[in-house]
Amino acid sequence: MQNFQGVGVSPGRVIGTIRQMPKPVSEPPSGEQLAASTTAEEAVAGLKAAAQSVHDELKARADKASGDGKAVLEATALMAKDTMLLKSATKLINNNGSSAERAIWEAGASVSEMLHNLGGYMAERATDVLDVRARIVAELRGVPAPGIPASDSPFILVAEDLAPADTATLDPAIVTALVTSGGGPQSHTAIIARSLGLPAVVAARGVDEIPDGTEVFVDGAAGSLSLEPTEEQRAAALAWVENAATLSVFDGNGTTADGHLVPLLANVGGAKDAAAAAALGAQGVGLFRTEFCFLERDTEPTVIEQAAAYRGVFDAFPGKKVVLRTLDAGADKPLPFLTDATEPNPALGVRGYRTDFTTPGVLERQLEAIAIAADETEAEVWVMAPMISTAAEAARFASMCDAAGIKTPGVMVEVPSAALTSASVLRHVGFASLGTNDLTQYAMAADRQLGPLAELNTPWQPAVLRLVQLTVAGSAEEGNGKPVGVCGEAAADPALAVVLVGLGVSTLSMTARSLAAVGTVLKTVTLEEAQELARLALSAPDALDAKAWVRAKLPILEELGL
């Protein structure tokens, strides 16, 4: 029995057969010519045949899809055999002797650029042309089409890493688990898996060599993938189905065994998420990622558009707290109207609140939109800025909120300097929320997207826990009992959630799917026990020991397969 070890990022035990995600299509070399044995007529005929079969494949998928997805697939299918695209590729083959692959690549690039320059809706379709182009090149080369494989029967998806765009085509009824060879615990794969409630393992080296169709056992808590599943593992997969049912219901009351209340909130990206989170019992929203409403945009949304998008989330939580984070663009979430894609070091660049230095006005208009939306609803609206590094920045953000009529301004604590000076930072604002994903990447100087650094990149690092403790201590020093919450993915790990409560964190915000598991485990410990576990984790020499020591004291985790 061969075992592949990675990092578990979303619990669950399943057995299934794997499908490999095809590698992205590489660019045909610039200047690539027709092979000597191929005539231009043959190349054009081959291109047309490839385009037709890409069209047929997309059309077949469109026929099975519904709603918005269907309309997009239908339009994309038509692009595959579009005369404008094919005529321009044919010209390159006939006049320049280009290979069919290079010709369609260049034709796609120029059409895509044309659409991009038109802006608005057209610009949003520019990436569809590039997708079609990649599919035609794959067809010409005789390799599988890029993207998540289309299938009618369930499978375990193995990939190098997933991109945010893959979420749209990921059907949780078909894909039963995610395993990646790259990516870290904070990668998009991890975030996508948690939001869909799919078991997932990242940074499992060697899994990309396993052939399609191999039967495997995946344990998303242990972070392992095993070939040739044993009887024990089959039983564990069956038991998980039952546990998953009990772990899917949260009673809407986050508390320790002795009644210390810790509201469990949800991280959401828009109105649809918010409605789902409310249905799963979330006690409010601890992180509304406003940039997710606008990731597809080339231009800044108007104040009216923004207010409508925010309102959609507020309306899901009348009378409850909704913490909104202002646009967090940059690094892995570029927005063309705010960020410079050519920065050599985007994670350390102009991102989050810092975009106000280079593109003033966008933040001010966003605050105006938030104030308008907040006025019209019963939700209790709090607003925080991402990537605050100094007390002066916190003060300036608070005064901008005040000018816009927003009553409760706050800051994200994700830069270590803000954690270390939290008393001064909190003097200017009403609350702080720890973003553990970025706090970890900055404390450990480890890019969160990099698989080889996955071991460094875990919030179980005692250094990260110490920064959480210092942030809470800063609030005590400030003296007005200003709340310090956690809204990073750390809060979704039931064992770590207990530690965070022990460190004095007042609320936990996570993907809504994790609320029930965290709520269940939190109810089994007293506040004093949580504090004891926090001391234990802080005293560990490294992240692996911190996690192992705490988990050993929480036997319920193993019982539930968490």
Place this chain on the structure above:
Amino acid sequence: MPERTATIASRSGLHARPAAIFAEAAGESPVEVTIAMAGSPTDDALDAASILSLMTLGAAKGDVVVLRAEGDGADAALDSLVTLLETDLDAE
């Protein structure tokens, strides 16, 4: 050469779903159909069956376009395509 003018009725203009429906219909007609903004030179006319051409044309609701075709069945094809353009396809 037979030609017709039509006023775009779809709310989102001639892109997104309306463009896909129109391009598909134009592609199925027995003759080659071109489309251009009213008043623009004949040389600028684009292939009506190309969704990418339609998108770059950028016709908005209320814009007037000219359809042209030649050959057997041209008149009937143009008539049915005009009907399509003058229907609000976003409402369906």
